[in-house]
Amino acid sequence: xxxxxxxxxxxxxxxxxxxxxxxxxxxxxxxxxxxxxxxxxxxxxxxxxxxxxxxxxxxxxxxxxxxxxxxxxxxxxxxxxxxxxxxxxxxxxxxxxxxxxxxxxxxxxxxxxxxxxxxxxxxxxxxxxxxxxxxxxxxxxxxxxxxxxxxxxxxxxxxxxxxxxxxxxxxxxxxxxxxxxxxxxxxxxxxxxxxxxxxxxxxxxxxxxxxxxxxxxxxxxxxxxxxxxxxxxxxxxxxxxxxxxxxxxxxxxxxxxxxxxxxxxxxxxxxxxxxxxxxxxxxxxxxxxxxxxxxxxxxxxxxxxxxxxxxxxxxxxxxxxxxxxxxxxxxxxxxxxxxxxxxxxxxxxxxxxxxxxxxxxxxxxxxxxxxxxxxxxxxxxxxxxxxxxxxxxxxxxxxxxxxxxxxxxxxxxxxxxxxxxxxxxxxxxxxxxxxxxxxxxxxxxxxxxxxxxxxxxxxxxxxxxxxxxxxxxxxxxxxxxxxxxxxxxxxxxxxxxxxxxxxxxxxxxxxxxxxxxxxxxxxxxxxxxxxxxxxxxxxxxxxxxxxxxxxxxxxxxxx
Numbered sequence: 001x002x003x004x005x006x007x008x009x010x011x012x013x014x015x016x017x018x019x020x021x022x023x024x025x026x027x028x029x030x031x032x033x034x035x036x037x038x039x040x041x042x043x044x045x046x047x048x049x050x051x052x053x054x055x056x057x058x059x060x061x062x063x064x065x066x067x068x069x070x071x072x073x074x075x076x077x078x079x080x081x082x083x084x085x086x087x088x089x090x091x092x093x094x095x096x097x098x099x100x101x102x103x104x105x106x107x108x109x110x111x112x113x114x115x116x117x118x119x120x121x122x123x124x125x126x127x128x129x130x131x132x133x134x135x136x137x138x139x140x141x142x143x144x145x146x147x148x149x150x151x152x153x154x155x156x157x158x159x160x161x162x163x164x165x166x167x168x169x170x171x172x173x174x175x176x177x178x179x180x181x182x183x184x185x186x187x188x189x190x191x192x193x194x195x196x197x198x199x200x201x202x203x204x205x206x207x208x209x210x211x212x213x214x215x216x217x218x219x220x221x222x223x224x225x226x227x228x229x230x231x232x233x234x235x236x237x238x239x240x241x242x243x244x245x246x247x248x249x250x251x252x253x254x255x256x257x258x259x260x261x262x263x264x265x266x267x268x269x270x271x272x273x274x275x276x277x278x279x280x281x282x283x284x285x286x287x288x289x290x291x292x293x294x295x296x297x298x299x300x301x302x303x304x305x306x307x308x309x310x311x312x313x314x315x316x317x318x319x320x321x322x323x324x325x326x327x328x329x330x331x332x333x334x335x336x337x338x339x340x341x342x343x344x345x346x347x348x349x350x351x352x353x354x355x356x357x358x359x360x361x362x363x364x365x366x367x368x369x370x371x372x373x374x375x376x377x378x379x380x381x382x383x384x385x386x387x388x389x390x391x392x393x394x395x396x397x398x399x400x401x402x403x404x405x406x407x408x409x410x411x412x413x414x415x416x417x418x419x420x421x422x423x424x425x426x427x428x429x430x431x432x433x434x435x436x437x438x439x440x441x442x443x444x445x446x447x448x449x450x451x452x453x454x455x456x457x458x459x460x461x462x463x464x465x466x467x468x469x470x471x472x473x474x475x476x477x478x479x480x481x482x483x484x485x486x487x488x489x490x491x492x493x494x495x496x497x498x499x500x501x502x503x504x505x506x507x508x509x510x511x512x513x514x515x516x517x518x519x520x521x522x523x524x525x526x527x528x529x530x531x532x533x534x535x536x537x538x539x540x541x542x543x544x545x546x547x548x549x550x551x552x553x554x555x556x557x558x559x
């Protein structure tokens with residue numbers, strides 16, 4: 001998933017400085033997205049199969065393992081239905097049919113997941129245990145033991161409520177709020193800066209009130225879910241759900257290093273370069289439409305051969321959706337229709353207009369392309385996944401002359417600043433959620449104040465009201481720290497490329513091979529990258545970036 005870029009708030013950055021000093025349709029190829037028809041999965045049939053498997057497990061009949069494999073296949077088909085319904089839902093959030101289908105699928109999956117957990121436990125407690133362990137492998141069993149802590153019949157009703165609130169947020173988030181027209185009025189000189197600020201603030205305040213109240217309900221509900229499952233803190237539940245191999249405490253220590261070494265650097269870069277970058281962007285002609293041609297011309301230059309194969313696959317089968325529209329989800333993401341072996345790339349290009357978003361999402365796409373179908377009990381680590389995407393963004397700097405001409409160096413610096421912003425915002429949003437879930441009874445106004453204070457602490461524009469526009473808070477709590485950890489690893493990859501691009505491409509090739517069930521820290525070690533929690537890499541990257549941007553880091557630290 002694409003992070004909310006700092007350009008979303010670029011005008012507000014300028015304001016602070018002032019105040020203080022769609023693709024055409026093509027014929028559908030065989031196996032294309034257009035040929036994939038959504039149909040409700042046969043949930044009753046799956047439950048019937050589960051009943052039979054339970055009986056055989058209780059009887060110690062080893063043929064239960066054959067039924068178990070059939071169940072795994074049926075659940076993979078269920079996942080495909082869920083992926084298709086989700087994509088169609090985000091293509092048109094006003095379509096209540098797919099909204100209702102996603103809600104129904106969520107509810108059904110929670111119940112099916114609970115029954116699979118119960119069946120797995122029953123088999124492992126039966127005379128079939130040895131045969132099961134041999135068939136599944138010990139890593140599968142270990143994942144089951146972790147996942148068994150994350151679901152229970154007692155939370156099924158709560159998860160239904162949770163999905164209803166998320167759907168409510170998604171529908172409200174796309175409603176026209178007047179900001180687009182406001183921006184046009186200001187750019188055309190029809191209103192003054194003072195009028196713009198007043199009206200923008202009024203709109204943001206109203207949006208905060210509407211969306212924020214949904215978040216308040218979600219926080220309290222999610223705390224209840226975690227407590228029902230036996231977790232004393234929601235953060236522990238969320239980190240475990242996200243297949244993390246580091247703790248909230250380790251994330252806090254990492255954030256401290258970021259605050260010490262990267263916040264002053266980012267502020268210096270903002271002061272020195274931001275107005276130049278924004279001025280150059282006013283004249284640039286490159287848009288998201290140039291992203292695919294840039295990939296086509298650059299991938300043959302040392303990238304893994306399969307990346308071009310993945311790009312061909314994506315285009316031939318139209319496994320993507322570009323374009324905007326008021327009803328479309330305000331996001332960019334990549335998912336996988338696993339049974340069909342088909343990743344799908346989704347970008348709302350009205351929101352994400354930069355070619356770097358194409359590069360980012362194609363990094364995810366390529367990794368999905370390499371992956372085996374994700375089956376029940378498989379895990380996906382966001383931290384390593386975002387290295388795939390953010391690493392490709394930085395390695396695509398080679399295409400910047402093609403995209404930006406004489407402004408290529410300035411736009412490279414702009415992209416590096418985007419990655420720095422990922423680190424800072426990732427840490428700030430994680431701190432914010434730690435605070436929120438430690439204070440679940442906090443009022444919305446208290447949350448606004450906490451968010452603005454943390455933005456200031458991490459050297460960013462203070463989003464007092466606008467933080468509710470970040471969908472990750474509503475859809476995937478505690479996701480955002482993955483942008484910070486992965487961006488540090490991606491920046492280390494960029495650092496290697498400055499001296500040895502061939503080696504950097506080799507490391508990227510290695511890191512993208514880690515797919516389902518890979519974690520974050522061990523793959524870094526195997527690829528020769530630093531562990532951000534056990535090294536001085538944050539400080540080292542700060543030094544390299546300062547040198548690249550011709551900023552005196554020692555002077556900054558002294559200040």
